[in-house]
Amino acid sequence: MRLFIGVDLPVHLKEALVEFQSELRARGVSGFFKSQDNFHITLEFLGEIDPNKVITLSEIISQVARDCKPFDLNITGLGAFPSFKRPHTLWTAVNGDLDELHKVRDYLHVQLKDKGFRVEERQFKPHITLASRPNCNNAAMQDALAKKIGDFLVSEIVLFESKAIRGKRVYTDVFKARLET
Template sequence: MRLFIGIDLPPKIKVKLKHFQHKLKTTGTNGSWKSKETFHITLEFLGELPEDSVPILSEILKQAASDKNEFRLMIEGLNAFPNIKRAHTLWADVKGDTDILNQIRNEIHSALIEKGIQVQSSSFVPHITLLSRPRLAEQLPLLKKSAEFFVREIILFESKVIDHRREYPAIYKARLQGQF
């Protein structure tokens, strides 16, 4: 199973990001556009793991969520990996209570290492991928502050191809404590 841990976005945020993609297209920007259904924030990409690792991963998520309250995030700004001049991935920036987001991600990261699960060594940059292999226009529109949303759960996703399309079904959801 190809797995990753992340945060899903509310439908209204996905719609706003889809509208922004359309705005980008009108500037002449092109590449491999991500579908609205696949918009998410990746906390940890795990890659190929056996199915019997799901209970261990689920317990790690449950533990990370057990003492955390729901928190606010918003989408604002546009950036690229490795940078905007040599972009191979164009993404929307995540703002808001990123200190809580980073804390949850770091706890999960440490717990995965303790369990002997391979993790990526690159630094964590919360983002939502909009476009890969981009050919960017000279002038890009600004991605203005979106509506805030609450993160209420951490999800173990499977990444699979169904009918030639990438899909991310949820395998396990760990609920954060209520606050808002």
């Protein structure tokens, strides 16, 4: 199973992100735009994992959720990895209670590592991917850089499975745990 742990977004925010993608297309941006169902914030990408490890992952996620409280985030603006001059990914920024988001992510990271899971060692940069392999050479992007998309309360952590179905990436919930404290 190809798995990752993340934060799902409420429907109203996913719809606002689709509208933002439409605005970007109208400005001349092209690329492979993510579908509404696939918008999320990745906390930890796990890759291919033996299905028998899902129980251990669920226990780790439950423990982290029990020890963390719900918090507010907001989605604003536009960014690119590695840069707008040579983008391979267009994303929108995650702001708000980043201390709490980092606490959840760091706690997950340590617990996963302690249980023998391979985890990413690069710096955590919370974002929501809008498009991959974008072409935005001639696009007027200035207004989009600071566009406010919306706010939401993070109240759960989700273990997602990523599958390729008929040539498209589909993310499905495997396990969810509510933040409790």
